[in-house]
Amino acid sequence: MDYWRLNKRMVKLKEALESCQEEYFLPGNSCCAGCGLELALRWAIKALGPNTALVTPASCLNVVVGLWPKTAPNFPFTNMAFAAGAAAATGMSAAFKAKAYRFPGKGWDEITAITFAGDGGTADIGIQGLSGAAERNSDQIYVCYDNEAYMNTGIQRSSSTPHGAWTSTTTKGKDRFKKNLPAIMTAHDIPYVATCSISEPLDLYNKFKKAKSINGCKYIHILAPCPPGWGLESSESIEIARLAVKTGSWILYEVENGIMNLSKASRSLLDTSKRAPLIDYLSRQKRFANISEKDLIELQEYLDHTWKRLEADLLCQDQYPK
């Protein structure tokens, strides 16, 4: 890395660390120890700042924020029905615009509307509302924190649960593969799509900063391990999230106006030899403890195939008329 780029990175790191001082998702919330969602939300709001109004549909987040009248978030926060996240944030964002018209110069149009939903609230019951909001280019950041199952109701499968994983409704391991929601959102031609992992907080921080600066619908999908749901020690979630990235199981990238860029932690993994063995990731999680050999092979093939396609897509993208 040349000096200039190193310097730029250090500045960002410094800014991120300085903004760390301020907490917007306060201690005392009831997240399980080691909860990935908690880290995702803490870092996201650190990047966005408190001028943010958040909607969360039914999920763990609905509960961990505190039992009434206790509240852990230190910024405007509203709970919502399971399928209603994206549309409620659209309404909120429209209201801010209407208020900006009626009370000009008061900063109402500077508030970032954000939906923070689980994978079930995003990829399953909420996908219609999300797709509608994306197609309308609704001015909001839609965030999916992906713990790969319905955790709030006791670890049932979602369409985002990976192949082979145990859940309370896939007791022999899930037969289908994980739904590729970031790809679906990319297909909506919205201005910004990004994937994140809680193991890469600076990357996450920067992506949220960027999303805030863009008008229209932004989609950010964060891998957020869940110790009870995945069968981890509470001290392991960050490490596991990092392994998800290192093995290439979870790919970090951005799609800005249709152009995809692999993020730093995933870029080198185009070279197969740089990827950590998949088993390193799976063997640490109890949800894969009884995975069959067949499912294991299928998962490996799926991973290889995903990367081959990605490589082809990137090559193809290079040919796009500039």
Added chain:
Amino acid sequence: MVEAQEDFVQKRETIIIKGNEAAAYAAKSARVQVISAYPITPQTTVVEKLSEFVDNGEMPGTQYIKVESEHSVFASVIGASKAGTRTFTATSGQGIFYAHEMIHWAAGARLPIVVAIASRGPAPPWNIWADFTDVLSQRDTGWMSAFCATHQEIYDEILMSYKVCEDHDILLPKFVAYGGFILSHTSKPVIIEDQDLVDSFLPSLPSEEGWPHIWMDPKRPMMFGNLIMPSSFYLEFRLKIQNAFIRVKEKIKKVTKEFEKIFGRNYGNGLVQEYKMNNVDVGVIIYGDLALQMEQAVDELRDQGYKVGMVKLRHFRPFPTEDIIEVAKKVKLLGVIDRATAFGSQTGGPVSCEVKTALHETQETAKVLPIINGLGGREVTLEQQKNQLKALIKFNETGEIPKDTIHGTLWDGLLEVE
């Protein structure tokens, strides 16, 4: 691109418009700030007319969200209302059923959202014509509901509703319902009122702080709707909604009076509107568009010397129990006419059931004859309505139940089916 106006402009004028357009004009007169809508027959022309207003720059500042479903319609107006804006939408039948989850949500959050309903029959089989089962089936959601009998009443009732809903002692959402096609798609002269006059009647738009109980404001970070334990205030919050429903009856009466004073149109006491209910032997309680034609049936029978009268039920929620008890004192027999069903209830009709409940503990009161007619837009002729009144008269004289009642309810119009 049309140049946006500086402000809402409306001179008092009488125009010949469809019922749906009257609803759209009312939303414009009320200066609604956020509209969200999804098309459904027979409501569609409401949202089309509003699009026209917004696209032509006649509603400056108003945000119009064209969502992908009614669940999102209600979710988005809920989001917008929470953030402190006056909101509007319109829907019908299947749209209401689809949004049912959010309909509960709006009431639980005490949001003063006003929604026009061009009522239609529930499917299957598919039906798009007048039937109030859609709005009546939302009975226990915590929404107020009003019925309109005329085109003018649609415009007027929407205005009155904003005033009632946004009262800080009330803060509840409300449906304003009218029969699909019968009112939604027919044209009549409607007076659209002067903007200044409407402004003087309505509360001003929500202040920058928004509503007193709910807001979305980074300067005052607050969380809404989080999980509440059984031992905590859930029960109390529900009681507060019920209390508001008790208070709102007086509020509706007050607003109806004020409306009459400013605009000169009378809607009884707001909850019910009596028609020729003096010196009567029998009467009917009726709601929606059928009430208008029933006035004529009453007139004609009165001319023939029969002592008949009618009561237009204007609100289903809050239910005007006290007024119904008073009305029932005036007659010996009271017909209650539903254009809706409540399957498995004691009468099969939602309003007749409610009337029976209201009279349950009253001694020396009228007998009730429940009548169901006009389901799914089935025509109810003037002749038929006169026959309903005649059946009541005969029943009253002989004490004999008309022979075509089913389970004690007269399913009128059934005999026309081959």
